[in-house]
Amino acid sequence: MTARVRFAPSPTGLLHIGGARTALYCHLYAKAKGGSFVLRIEDTDLERSKREYEVAMIEDLKWCGIENNEGPNKGGDFGPYRQSERTEIYTELAQQLVTEGKAYYCFLTDDELEKLTEKAQEEKKSPHFYHGKYRDLDPAEAKKKVDTGETHVIRFKNPGKKYTFTDLVRGEVTFPEDMVGDFVILRSNGMPVYNFCCVIDDWKMEMTHVLRAEEHLNNTVRQLMIYEAFGATPPEFAHCSLLVGEDRQKLSKRHGATSVVQYKDQHFLPQALMNYLCLLGWSHPEEKDIFTMDEITPIFDLSRFNKSPALYDIEKLKHFNGEHMRRLSTEDLMAYLAPTLAEDHAFHSQSREWQENCLDFFKEKINTPAELPEHLKVLFSTEPETGEAVDEVLSWESTAAIKEYIKGEVSNIDSAFISEKQFNEFTNHCKKELKIKGKFLFKGMRLAITGMAEGPDLKVVIPLTPIEVIKKRLGL
C-alpha cells in the first residue's frame, strides 16, 4: 500500500512555525515512501475559519518548498478537501452511529452542562463524569424531542474500556477507560467537531499515516473509539514533540515571530528555515546538520525522532541561514541579497562585477540580510566614527602623517577605485619612507581611508570603496 500522509491545518490564522514543521515532516515522510502528500482544510469552526487564511497558508507552504499532491488547490480522487464541504458525509455517518446505538442525542443546555461540570469537579470526578445524562434515554423519545425542534447535539457513546495503540514515535500508549466521557461529535448548529471529521476524513481519504504534534496525543483515544465504531482500521499514528518558547510552553504568538510569513518578510532563506525546523526533534543518521530537504528525503524516517519538546531558538536559525546563504551560487546570492537593500542604496549604482565581489566578500560576515547594510557602511559612509578607539588612533603622530600622504596620492587618482596594487604601494611607502609599522601602520591607514578604527580586511575593502567616497572622507 502506498503511503498517504496529510497535513490538516485549520485556517484560523497564518501558517506558524510549528505547523510548518509538522507539514515538513508529513511531506518528507510521504516523499520518502514514494506516497502522496495531501492537504486538507479543517474549517469546521465557522466563526474563526477564513478563506484568506487558507490561501495564505497554501502560499506559505509553497514558499517553504512544501507542495501537496492533493487538496483544495489541486483536486484529487478523495475530495472535497475542505471539511466545510463535507458536512453531509459527517452528518450521515453521525446519524448512522445514532441508529446503531453507538451515539445518542443529548439535550443538555450550556447552563446545565456548566453545573454538571462543577458538580463533578467538587466531587473530585472528571469534568465529563455527568455529561452522559441522556445516554440511556429511550431512542424513540429522543427522536420525538428532536422532531419538535429541541436543541440538541450528538454525543458518542464511550464504550468504557481501555485503549492501547502503538505510536510510531512514542511506542505503546494506553488510555484508561474513563479518560474521556461521552464527547460531542455533532454540534447543535449541525457542524461536526474535529475529532469526528478527522477520523472520517482520514478513513475515507485512505490515509496510512497520521503525523502530528504531541498536543493531539490525547485526542487519539477518541479517534480510536470512532474508528472502532465504524469497523475501520486506524492509520499508523506518530506524535512528534512540541515546539516550545523560552518559557518552555507551547510556542505561540506571544513568543514573537512565529508565523512563517514573518521569516519570508525578513528575507530568511526557506531552505534554511526548513533545515533548522527539521532538526528540531529529528536527527540526521550521520549527524549532518546542514542539508537540503531533497538530500534527506530518501533517508527520512520516523525512528529518529526525539520525544522531548524542542525549544525554538532564532539565534540558531540565523546560523543556518548563514550556512545556506554561503552555499548559494554567485548569481543566486545576488538575487537573494541585492533586493533586500533599500532601493536608493549606493550598492545598486555599482557595476555587476563590483556587486558580485562585494557580496562574495560580505557574505562571510553575515548570517542574515538584515546585517548587510551595517557592514556596507565601511564602503559608503562618509560620517567619521567617534569613540575611544578612534581617539586613540588619532592621537598617534603617525596617523596624521599617513593621512597627509594618502591625501596627496588620492588627489591624483582619476580612476573610480583604488586598486589593490595601488593600496599595497601606499602601504609600502608608509612602511619604508615614513617608517611606520605594525598596528600604527594598519590602524592609521584604516582610519585615514575609512574613518573607522576597526573593520574588515583593508586589502579587500579599499578596492571596493568608490574613490569619491574616499575623497570626501579626506576632505578633497
Next chain:
RNA sequence: GCUCCCAUCGUCUAGUCUGGUCUAGGACACCGCCUUUUCACGGCGGUAACAGGGGUUCGAAUCCCCUUGGGAGUACCA
C-alpha cells in the same frame, strides 16, 4: 484535581531498543589562541550535561521502581 507524555551541556541533539568500546560525541552561543592590526570566516583549543533516590547486574546515561521537575490534554477549538 484527573489522564497522558517527557527528562543527556544554557540551547538543539548523538548515544538508550540490542547494558561494557562513554574519563558521554557533534552543533549553536560563549571564551581563548592562530591566521604578521581589528572584526567576521576558517583552523585549533576551552568552559559546560546523563534531574534525584533506590534496585537488577561483575558492570547502567542505557533495564526496573519511586520521587521531583516540565509539558500537553481534560470544549458544541483544532
